[in-house]
Amino acid sequence: SxxxxxxxxxxNIQEGKTATLxxxxxxxxxxxxQWYRQDPGRGPVFxxxxxxxxxxxxxxxxxxxxxxxxKQSLFHITASQPADSATYLxxxxxxxxxxxxxxxxxxxx
Amino acid sequence: xxxVIQSPRHEVTEMGQExxxxxxxxxxxxxxxxxxxxxxxxxxxxxxxxxxVPIDDxxxxxDRFSAKMPNASFSTLKIQPSEPRDSAVYFCASSLxxxxxxxxxxxxxxxxxx
Numbered sequence: 538s539x540x541x542x543x544x545x546x547x548x549n550i551q552e553g554k555t556a557t558l559x560x561x562x563x564x565x566x567x568x569x570x571q572w573y574r575q576d577p578g579r580g581p582v583f584x585x586x587x588x589x590x591x592x593x594x595x596x597x598x599x600x601x602x603x604x605x606x607x608k609q610s611l612f613h614i615t616a617s618q619p620a621d622s623a624t625y626l627x628x629x630x631x632x633x634x635x636x637x638x639x640x641x642x643x644x645x646x
Numbered sequence: 647x648x649x650v651i652q653s654p655r656h657e658v659t660e661m662g663q664e665x666x667x668x669x670x671x672x673x674x675x676x677x678x679x680x681x682x683x684x685x686x687x688x689x690x691x692x693x694x695x696x697x698x699v700p701i702d703d704x705x706x707x708x709d710r711f712s713a714k715m716p717n718a719s720f721s722t723l724k725i726q727p728s729e730p731r732d733s734a735v736y737f738c739a740s741s742l743x744x745x746x747x748x749x750x751x752x753x754x755x756x757x758x759x760x
Binding site (some may be wrong): 568571581586626630631632634635636638639 | 650688689691694701702741744745747748749750753754
């Protein structure tokens with residue numbers, strides 16, 4: 538069965554550094570991969586979408602890579618800020634939008 | 647548009663009672679999704695609709711769960727009878743496409759079954 542893995546341990550970094558979050562998937566080949574941000578008590582909010590034929594996509598301080606050979610996506614936030622602290626969810630999907638369990642990012646001032 | 651609207655925001659009910667969660671998607675969106683989020687299992691897809699028709703309900707945990715979409719602007723998720731293990735946050739989301747566009751989530755309904 539298909540499996541999506543994100544680091545369950547929180548990632549703590551200093552303000553100004555680059556945060557890198559990992560999303561691994563197994564037993565299927567997603568056509569699209571989306572990343573969302575979720576703040577406590579709120580629904581997920583869309584950040585970026587990348588297609589299987591794309592290697593990389595950028596939006597302002599965000600960058601996503603999609604390696605279909607490694608079955609992995611990396612999500613980068615450059616020049617991180619305390620306001621970037623949240624849980625980040627990846628959704629490598631083929632039939633419907635299915636999510637990993639998320640990684641909590643904490644940016645220290 | 648006000649976004650995806652869910653009601654109620656919080657629901658506390660006793661075991662065995664019927665619970666109905668409601669969702670109003672964004673106008674013009676063809677897809678509607680119901681998710682359940684818990685600490686243990688993360689964000690799970692329960693069911694999704696396309697043009698008001700249920701397409702995939704393989705994520706619905708048991709026959710106690712049912713979902714309907716009588717028209718393009720309204721959907722319900724019903725649990726009957728409810729059990730303590732159903733306690734979770736339930737999200738509704740809508741989108742223009744199944745995978746190729748962003749999904750917009752509601753604020754969620756926090757359900758507590760005691």
